[in-house]
Amino acid sequence: MGAVAALSLLETQALSKRFGGLEAVSAVDFHLGRGEVRALIGPNGAGKTTLVGLISGRLTPTSGRVLFAGRDVTSLRAWERVGLGIVYTFQITSIYRSLAVWDNVALAAQRRHLGAVADWLALDRQAVARDVDAALATVGLADLSDQPAGALAYGHQRLVEVAMALALRPELLILDEPTQGLAAGEIEALCRLVRDIAGAATVLIIEHNMAVVLQLAGRVTVMDKGRIIAEGTPREIEAHPEVQRAYLGR
Amino acid sequence: MTRERRGLVLALHLAIIAVLAGLQLVLPPFHHGMVARIMVLAAYAIGYNLLLGYTGLMSLGHAMFFAAGMYGTGLTIHHLGAGVALGFLAGLVAGVVTAAVVGLITLKTVGPAFLIVTMMLAQAFYLATLYFNEVTMGDQGFILAGLHLDLGGHRFALANPAVKYNVGLGLFAICLLGSLWLVSSPVGRIFLALRENEERTRLLGYNTARYRLVAVVVSGLISALAGAAYTLLFSYVGSTFAGILYSIYPLLWTLLGGAGTTLGPLVGTLLMTYVVDVASGITTGYLIVVGAMLVVAVLWAPAGVVGGIRARWARWLP
Numbered sequence: 001m002g003a004v005a006a007l008s009l010l011e012t013q014a015l016s017k018r019f020g021g022l023e024a025v026s027a028v029d030f031h032l033g034r035g036e037v038r039a040l041i042g043p044n045g046a047g048k049t050t051l052v053g054l055i056s057g058r059l060t061p062t063s064g065r066v067l068f069a070g071r072d073v074t075s076l077r078a079w080e081r082v083g084l085g086i087v088y089t090f091q092i093t094s095i096y097r098s099l100a101v102w103d104n105v106a107l108a109a110q111r112r113h114l115g116a117v118a119d120w121l122a123l124d125r126q127a128v129a130r131d132v133d134a135a136l137a138t139v140g141l142a143d144l145s146d147q148p149a150g151a152l153a154y155g156h157q158r159l160v161e162v163a164m165a166l167a168l169r170p171e172l173l174i175l176d177e178p179t180q181g182l183a184a185g186e187i188e189a190l191c192r193l194v195r196d197i198a199g200a201a202t203v204l205i206i207e208h209n210m211a212v213v214l215q216l217a218g219r220v221t222v223m224d225k226g227r228i229i230a231e232g233t234p235r236e237i238e239a240h241p242e243v244q245r246a247y248l249g250r
Numbered sequence: 251m252t253r254e255r256r257g258l259v260l261a262l263h264l265a266i267i268a269v270l271a272g273l274q275l276v277l278p279p280f281h282h283g284m285v286a287r288i289m290v291l292a293a294y295a296i297g298y299n300l301l302l303g304y305t306g307l308m309s310l311g312h313a314m315f316f317a318a319g320m321y322g323t324g325l326t327i328h329h330l331g332a333g334v335a336l337g338f339l340a341g342l343v344a345g346v347v348t349a350a351v352v353g354l355i356t357l358k359t360v361g362p363a364f365l366i367v368t369m370m371l372a373q374a375f376y377l378a379t380l381y382f383n384e385v386t387m388g389d390q391g392f393i394l395a396g397l398h399l400d401l402g403g404h405r406f407a408l409a410n411p412a413v414k415y416n417v418g419l420g421l422f423a424i425c426l427l428g429s430l431w432l433v434s435s436p437v438g439r440i441f442l443a444l445r446e447n448e449e450r451t452r453l454l455g456y457n458t459a460r461y462r463l464v465a466v467v468v469s470g471l472i473s474a475l476a477g478a479a480y481t482l483l484f485s486y487v488g489s490t491f492a493g494i495l496y497s498i499y500p501l502l503w504t505l506l507g508g509a510g511t512t513l514g515p516l517v518g519t520l521l522m523t524y525v526v527d528v529a530s531g532i533t534t535g536y537l538i539v540v541g542a543m544l545v546v547a548v549l550w551a552p553a554g555v556v557g558g559i560r561a562r563w564a565r566w567l568p
Contacts, residue, residue, distance in 0.1 A: 090450070107443050111454055164454065
């Protein structure tokens with residue numbers, strides 16, 4: 001147990017979520033090692049978004065536990081888990097459309113600097129500004145920082161979302177279908193970005209685009225009907241008969 | 251809000267305060283008194299706007315905060331013989347306590363639910379001021395005579411128009427600059443985030459319930475400050491000010507001037523108060539004019555006067 005705990009960043013134990021009569025996530029035991037880039041795949045309705053919702057705290061489980069860095073976080077609320085480094089980026093881009101790009105990222109960056117009430121009065125604005133500018137430079141949006149976020153092209157809005165996640169300095173970054181709706185060139189740029197981020201954070205990525213999965217992920221977890229049906233390297237997963245039947249449709 | 255324009259924005263706000271200060275030298279007595287009243291009511295609208303414009307919560311019960319300040323101050327002076335300063339402080343405390351209670355009760359409500367719950371609570375507050383009429387004197391109210399302020403060895407009678415004007419101006423300036431500071435601060439940015447997308451804000455690691463409560467309490471505090479100031483400067487306390495009309499007024503002033511702009515409350519209050527004044531000289535049905543103005547504002551100028559100016563010409567306005 002000790003050796004596993006040391007390597008494991010995230011662990012779910014018999015984690016279940018029931019919506020009425022539907023068990024969207026069913027007794028899932030999921031392990032994620034520190035520093036991994038893990039892809040989570042599966043057909044629509046497999047329970048992927050529900051699972052990461054339980055991990056990020058957006059949803060509360062019907063039963064089971066979530067452990068993060070060896071600590072039971074099951075009872076912690078979403079905003080508390082962000083403080084521990086669990087950061088979720090939305091499947092449907094969720095940014096503050098009427099605020100400037102800069103302010104969107106500043107909302108994320110200032111979070112770490114706002115602890116006590118005293119920080120409200122005398123926030124280290126320069127430190128926040130440095131973090132914001134760094135995050136915007138990383139995703140390549142520095143030139144658009146004064147634009148209202150809602151006025152950006154869709155691909156750029158996704159990058160705002162990623163910049164917000166970066167500014168939170170994630171330990172575990174959960175990307176929910178980040179390439180959905182992007183053009184081919186944008187997908188390539190996003191993949192480069194994710195590889196950069198993976199140097200500093202553990203990444204869990206829900207993705208439908210198999211080319212992206214093969215390119216980015218060290219390991220792949222496959223879900224179907226609320227359960228994990230396979231796990232392995234991208235090559236193993238491609239060859240796995242059950243995966244081919246359930247997901248790749250061969 | 252762009253970062254480079256801080257100096258310009260501050261200069262504009264200080265210039266407006268300076269203009270209001272200068273006006274007292276040229277205004278004829280009637281308008282002198284009118285502007286003094288408008289500044290106090292504009293402070294009330296500033297408190298309201300903080301919640302509607304910046305946090306995205308539409309309340310129809312702010313009269314209870316205004317009246318909490320009014321009764322907190324008025325009753326302490328009338329029944330306990332407190333001085334002006336102590337009475338004022340009591341008004342602020344009453345406002346904060348009322349707002350904290352209302353904030354906790356309404357924590358989980360948004361949109362129409364928040365509007366209805368605040369309206370009901372304010373109605374309960376209003377009826378309480380009537381029910382306990384032995385203490386509050388109900389809708390007849392009571393007059394506070396001979397109030398004066400001791401400041402640095404000098405004694406200022408609050409009934410004196412010049413004192414009235416400058417105390418009103420001072421309190422308005424505090425509320426205006428305070429609101430400017432707040433909305434440009436990191437916490438103000440979180441208020442905007444609550445207005446725009448509460449779930450997103452939670453997943454940026456903010457305890458959104460706590461920040462909402464802070465917004466309601468600060469809004470209630472400023473409203474109570476205005477209520478307390480109104481009592482002191484106009485020497486009257488009555489349950490009219492706890493009624494639904496005084497919950498609707500700040501909504502109208504804010505919408506007309508521009509919700510979510512720091513200067514909107516002043517502009518809206520100024521416009522509306524003068525329109526009501528002119529209209530009530532012509533007809534006793536002046537509330538029809540008030541209603542018509544609201545309809546016009548909602549249909550043709552949803553951003554309000556200052557909001558419209560910001561959208562067209564001055565994106566940098568906070």
